[in-house]
Amino acid sequence: MNYRHRSSIQVGDVAQLFDGKRLRLARQLAGLRKNALAEKVDKTPTAIAAYEKSTKRPAPATVAQLSLALGVDPSFFLPGPVALEFSDAVAHFRSLRSTTQLARDQALAYGLATVDVSATLERHVEFPEEDIPHCEIRADVESPEGAAGALRGRWNVAPGPVGHLVRMAEHQGVLVVFSPPQGASVDAYSFEGLSRPVVVLNPTKDNFYRQRFDLAHELGHLVMHADAEPGSPRIEAQADSFAAEFLMPEEQIKNILPSKADWAQLQRIKESWGVSLQALLYRSRALGIMSDVTYRNAMIFLSSKGWKRQEPGVMPILEQPSLLPGAVSLLAEAGVSQQTLADEARVPLSLFRQICSRAPMDESLVLDESQGSPLPEGVVSLFSGSH
Template identity: 60%
Template sequence: MSDRLDDIASFFDGGRLTLARQLAGLRKNALAGLIGKTPTAVAAYESGSKNPAPATVAALALALQVAPGFFTARPSRRTLAATAPHFRSLRSTSQISRDQAHAYGCLALDVVTAIERHVEFPARDLPCRPVAPDAIGRGPEAAAAALRLAWDLPPGPVGHLVRLVENHGGVVVFSPLANATVDAYSFDTAQRPIILLNPLKDDYYRQRFDVAHELGHLVMHVDAEPGGRAVEDQAHRFAAEFLMPAAEIADELPAKADWSRLGQLKQHWNVSLQALLFRARTLKVMSDVTYRNAMATISARGWRRREPGPMPLLEQPSLLPRALKLLADEARVDEHTIAAECQAPLGLFRTIVSRSPSAQPVSADAAGRPVSLLALEE
C-alpha cells in the first residue's frame, strides 16, 4: 500500500483534489483542519505547486471519502465543460453549493467516459443556435423550432423528453440529495451535454419544463454568462415554444380561466396549468388582468405546490442504467469495475447511473467486451 501511495503522490493531480473537496462541500480551510495542514498547503496541492506526501494523500482520501487513486489524472478532465454550468439563480445559490453541484456533474462525465469504453452510445446530435443575452426579437422561439425540426419531431406534444435527449446523445442524471438545494442545471462538454435534475422535484410537468429549459441553455448559450435574468428568460421562452409551439397551441388556449379546458390542455400537452396560463398571456390570448386573477386562484387553492388531477410518474433516465445492465448481462462487467475505472465513490456512482436517486443498478462478475446501445426504447 505504501508503494501505491508513493506512486499516487508522485503523479498527484491537484485538479482532482479540488474536485474531491468540492464534491464534499468543503472549503480549503475546512479540509486543512481535517488533515492537520494549513489552508496554504491545501492551496498548493490543488494548484500543483507542491505534491503532498504519501501520508497526506492517505489523509486526504480519508477526509474526502474517496479512494487514493481518485487523485491521479483522468483523461476526461481534458475534455471538461466548454461552458460554465447554467444555474437558475446565482444569487439564491451559494458558491459552495454551485461548486459541489458542478463537481458532481464533472464526476458524472468521468462515469460516462468509463462506460463509453465498453458501450456505444447514440451520437451527439444537439445543434448550436446561439442567441445573445441582449438580443431582441424571437431568437429563443426560432431556436426551439429549429431543434424540433432537427430532431424531426412531429406536430403536437413532445413525447418522453428525457429519452428524447438521450437518444440524441445527451446525458440526463439525477443530482444526489446533498445537492437538493440546487435546481436543475446543465453544462456542455466536448464529449456530451449533461442535464442534472433535482432529486426532490416530484412533479412530472415541472420536470419536463426543467429539461426543456436546460435544452434551451445548451442550444442557445454556449458562450453566454450563466445565471443572468435575460439568459433565464430566453431559456424559459425556448422551453415554452419547444413544448407548446405557438402556431399549434394559440387557437386552443382559452381567453378566460376555463379550468376544465385548461385541464384538458394540460393532459394533452403534458405541461402544467401555470405554464399554460403563462403561455396564454405571452401569446396575448389572455389579458394581463385575467392572467393575474387566474394565478391568484392557483395560489389560493394551493395549486402552486401541487396542481389538481392525476400526476404521471416522473420521466426517468435510461441511457446509463440500461448501459450498466447491458454490461452486466452480456459482457459480465459489473458496477464495481466501472466505478473503479473512474475512481468514483460507489454511492455517487450508483446515483449517477440510476433511474431515480434511490435506485441501484444490477451487478455481475467483471470481464469485458464491447457492446452497443444506439437507441433507447421501452
C-alpha cells in the same frame, strides 16, 4: 469474458502521478473549502491550493490523509477518464443570489463526475453522438422561439406535444441525471460537460410537468448560452421562452388555448401536452390569447385552491433517464460489476450508483454491492422505439 477488480495501486505511486484537479474535484464533491480540508489533514490552505494547482506534489502520507478526509480511494487522485478543465465547464444555475458558491461548486463537481462515469461507460457501450446545435442557433439568441423551433426541426420532433423529453435528449447525446439528495438545494442546471452536455435535475421535484419544463429550459441554455454569463435575469428569461416554445409551439397551440380560465379545457390540454396549468396560463397570456386581467384572476383562483403547490389530477411518474443506467445493465449482463466500473471511473461506488440511477435516490438506496443493486435489470438495449 472474466472481469476482475483492479489491484489497489500503491499510495506512493499515486503521489508520483497526483492530479491536482482531481483533488479539487474531490474537495468540491465533499462540499469543503480549502481551509476546511486543510484543517482535516493538518496542512495549510496554501499547501492545499498548491496541491490543486499541481505546483507541489503531496507526500504519500498526505495522499492517504486526503483520501481519508474526502472519503475516496487514493486512486481517485490519478488522472481520470476525461481531462479536467474547470474553466471550460460553466454551469447555468437559476439564481446565483440564492445559491451559495460552495453549493454551486459541489453541484458542478457532481456534474463533472458524471462526465467521468459516462466516458468510462463509453469505452464499453456505444452512446449516441451529441447533436446539440450551437453555431447554427446560438447566433439567434435574441429569438429563443426561433432557436426552439430550429431544434425541434433538427431533432425531427413531430408536430404537437413532445413525447418523452428525457429520452429524446439522451437520443441526442445529452447526459441527463438526478443530483444526489444533498444537492437538493440547487435547482436544475446544465453545462457543456467537456466531452458531453450534461443536465442535472433536482431530485426533490416529484413533479412530471415541472421536470419537463426544467429540462426544456436547460436545453435552451445548452443551445443558446454556451458563451453567455450564467445567472442573469435576461438569460433565464430567454431559456424560459425557449422551453415554452419547444413544448408549446405557438403555431400549434394558439388555436386550442382558451381566452378564459376554462379549467376543464386547460386540464385536458395539460394532460395531452405534458405541461402544467400554470405554464398554459402563462403561455396563453404571452401569446395575447388571455388578457392580463384574466390571467391575474386565474392565477389568484389557482393559488386559492392550493394548485400552485399541487395541481389537480393524477401526477404521472417522472420521466427516467435510460442512457447511463441502461449501459450499466447491459454491462452487468456481460459480467461487469458496478464496483469494477466505479473503479475504472475513479469514483466511489455510492457516487457511481447515484449518477447511474434511473430515479432520484435517497441515502437508504445507496447499498453495498453485496446487498444488491438499486438499478433495474433486464434492459436489452439502450434505446427502443421512436421519440
